[in-house]
Each structure stands twice: as C-alpha cells, then as structure tokens.
Amino acid sequence: MSVKLTTRQVGDVTVIDAAGRITLGEGSSTFRDTIKEMVNAGQKKILLNLAEVSYIDSSGIGELVSGYTTVSNAGGSLKLLNLTKRIHDLLQITKLYTIFEVFDDEARGLASLK
C-alpha cells in the first residue's frame, strides 16, 4: 500500500496522519505534493503523525527532509509524532534525530507548535 495522508486542523496546527509506505515513486511524491500545497495555503505549523507508517525507504527519508526544509524556509515548523521503532532507528542511523523535533504525545507536539 502506498502512503495515505489524512489531514486535520487542531487550532492553527495541521496534523497529517500518514499511513502505509513512503518509498520512491508514488508514496514520496504524494508526501511532497501535500506539504507544498499546505505551505502555499499558508499552513506552516505541521505535526506529522507517522504512527501508521509501516515502511520508509531512503527516498522517503529524503522527502521528510525536503518537507522540513520547505516548511522551515517558509517560516514555519514541521515536527514528527509517534515514530515506530524502525523509523526511530533510521533517524538515528542518518543522524536526522538532531534535525527533527519528535514527540510521542500529540498534546505535547501541538503545544510546542502554539
């Protein structure tokens, strides 16, 4: 299954609930397009919930980084929520844990973006 992205608004924060696989091809382009549309629409506080993401390859990781850069360059903030152990390990291996702010609790993630 390719990635499925569902968005919901909590105050001025947009939460993206992602599910499935973020891999080279359709999965990563879906993610990229969604982030760009949000930034163009002025939604620049984004909490990306990865709880239901079963797999992410290095291209998908690149898309997370690209999304982070796109939002940051627009003056916003993209943070991560509910990493699986495998995604957590990938962020450790790639040292991206030093870039992304990560939360296990949605309320705390939302509060950090207020």
Added chain:
Amino acid sequence: MQNADNPFTVLVDEYLESSLDSVDSCEEKTKDAALGIGFSEEDAYQVGYAVREALVNAVVHGNQYSANKRVRFVLSRSEHTLQIEIEDEGRGFSPDTQGDPLAEENLLNQSGRGIMIIRAFVDELQIAAAPRGGTRMVMKKSIVAG
C-alpha cells in the same frame, strides 16, 4: 551449485527490467529467503531494506530506468548467511566520491543516505566496478547467534 570452496547455494539468478517493480520483487524474495533460513523478522526486514536500496541505486542511478539495460540479481544462501549480488549496466560510481551524509553540511540533503543505511543493515558490503561496466554490489548478512 555448492562445493567446498563456495558454501553458497544459488536461490535466484535473474536479469531484471530497470523498474521499481523489480525493486519490490527482489526485496520480497530476499525477505522470504531470510525468514526461510531462520533470520528474525527484524533481520529479514533489514536485509530486505538493504536490497531495496541497492536495487534502487542500480535501477535509478545506474541504469536510469533504461528499457535496454538489465539488473542482475543473484541471491544465494549458506547455512546461516544470505549473499546478494546486484549488478547494473550504468556508468559506474564510486562511494568514495559521495559526500558524507552525516556531515553537518549534508544533513539536509534530500538524497545520499542509501549506501550508509545498507552498511548499517548488512554485515558486509562490497562495491566494485562490474566486469562489463556499471556497478556491482555484494552484500552478506548472517543469522545473529542467539
């Protein structure tokens, strides 16, 4: 297929189209073989992941999705080890020319992490020029002794 000098038995030896379907297929075959010889779920995931990354390199960067170029995929096993050989028909590349993806100035690069993740997920990785041009990667991963 197996002898005293070479303890590996070939399970799969095929020439694949330069497509993402080939990537998916090889990842699944590798995971199935890993589980079949007793790898844990996590180790099977890791060796499958490494194969995906290596195949993406071969299909996308090596053969550049060319309909005229194939990727050779050889999956072999010994009692406790999987060996995977992936060879493309591209222009070849040297990992030494890639920037360090962990360097601070490269952390926000969109690409360049695949080889590093492969190294983290397998026990051995060799990257060399293929005999007919292109790049040949050989990976090995063994069952962790419990």
